[in-house]
Amino acid sequence: GENVEQHPSTLSVQEGDSAVIKCTYSDSASNYFPWYKQELGKGPQLIIDIRSNVGEKKDQRIAVTLNKTAKHFSLHITETQPEDSAVYFCAASPGSSASKIIFGSGTRLSIRP
Amino acid sequence: DAGVIQSPRHEVTEMGQEVTLRCKPISGHDYLFWYRQTMMRGLELLIYFNNNVPIDDSGMPEDRFSAKMPNASFSTLKIQPSEPRDSAVYFCASSLTTTNEKLFFGSGTQLSVL
Numbered sequence: 001g002e003n004v005e006q007h008p009s010t011l012s013v014q015e016g017d018s019a020v021i022k023c024t025y026s027d028s029a030s031n032y033f034p035w036y037k038q039e040l041g042k043g044p045q046l047i048i049d050i051r052s053n054v055g056e057k058k059d060q061r062i063a064v065t066l067n068k069t070a071k072h073f074s075l076h077i078t079e080t081q082p083e084d085s086a087v088y089f090c091a092a093s094p095g096s097s098a099s100k101i102i103f104g105s106g107t108r109l110s111i112r113p
Numbered sequence: 114d115a116g117v118i119q120s121p122r123h124e125v126t127e128m129g130q131e132v133t134l135r136c137k138p139i140s141g142h143d144y145l146f147w148y149r150q151t152m153m154r155g156l157e158l159l160i161y162f163n164n165n166v167p168i169d170d171s172g173m174p175e176d177r178f179s180a181k182m183p184n185a186s187f188s189t190l191k192i193q194p195s196e197p198r199d200s201a202v203y204f205c206a207s208s209l210t211t212t213n214e215k216l217f218f219g220s221g222t223q224l225s226v227l
Contacts, residue, residue: 032214043117043204043218044156089156098144098208098216099169103156 002027004092006104014112019080021107023090024072030092033066033073034101038087047088048075051095077109085111117219119205125225131193134222136205137186146216147180147190148204156204162188195226 003026013019025033031052036044050057050064050073057064061080066073073092077084090104118137126132138145146161160170165182173180177196182188192199202223206216 034214034216036216036218041220043206043220044216045218046215049215093214095214098146098206098214099158099161101158101214101216105155 002030002092002094002100002102004090004102004104006090006107008107009105010108010110012110012112013080015080015082017080019077019084019109021075021088021090021109022072023074023092023104024070025092025102026071027092027094028071029094032093032095032101033064034091034093035062035064035075036089036091036103038089038106040086044089080111082111082113085109117205117207117217119203119219119222121222122220123223123225125227126195127227128196129194130226131191132195132199132224132226134190134203134205134224136188136190136219138188138205138207139217140186142207142209142217144208144210145182145188146206146208147188148206148218150202150204150221159190192224195224197226200224200226 006023034049037047038044050066061078063076087106087108089106091101093101120135147159149157159172160180162182180190202221204218204221206218
């Protein structure tokens with residue numbers, strides 16, 4: 001089955017700097033890669049996703065890149081702000097149903113003022 | 114829409130007691146999922162329903178765990194008897210259709226079994 005590894009487990013960056021979180025997956029059949037943000041005391045919330053037919057997707061300050069050959073994908077947050085502090089989860093899925101989604105172990109991102 | 118609603122937000126109980134967690138999915142969503150989150154194992158899928166029917170319960174850890182979905186707007190996850198190792202955050206999530214993988218999570222139930 002699919003296995004998703006996520007690094008780093010914790011990340012601290014200065015406000016205004018960029019943050020990068022990296023994930024690898026094992027199943028070449030995976031074609032859907034969402035990222036979820038979990039704030040303290042809340043459930044994970046989808047912030048961006050990408051499908052295997054594109055290599056990059058942007059939404060304001062966040063972007064995701066995908067390298068299918070190497071089976072890795074990354075989340076990039078630019079101009080970080082205090083409200084970006086949270087736990088971020090990557091995930092991979094062969095598509096067709098949310099039941100197939102496998103989550104990474106999470107990255108705790110802290111933004112230093 | 115109010116989103117996925119879970120209750121209670123916190124539950125503290127003693128070992129051996131029955132625990133019932135509740136979930137109301139987003140109206141119109143066909144799929145409902147129960148996840149467990151722990152530091153050691155991360156986010157684990159326990160069971161999911163499609164149109165109120167349990168489809169895959171292979172993630173349910175033991176027979177002490179059971180889940181029901183009597184109608185499209187309500188689901189329960191029951192643990193009987195509870196054990197300290199069941200302590201975790203339990204999330205309910207829903208999604209819209211078969212081909213839409215976007216999950217909408219509730220705020221979770223923090224369960225502590227003493």
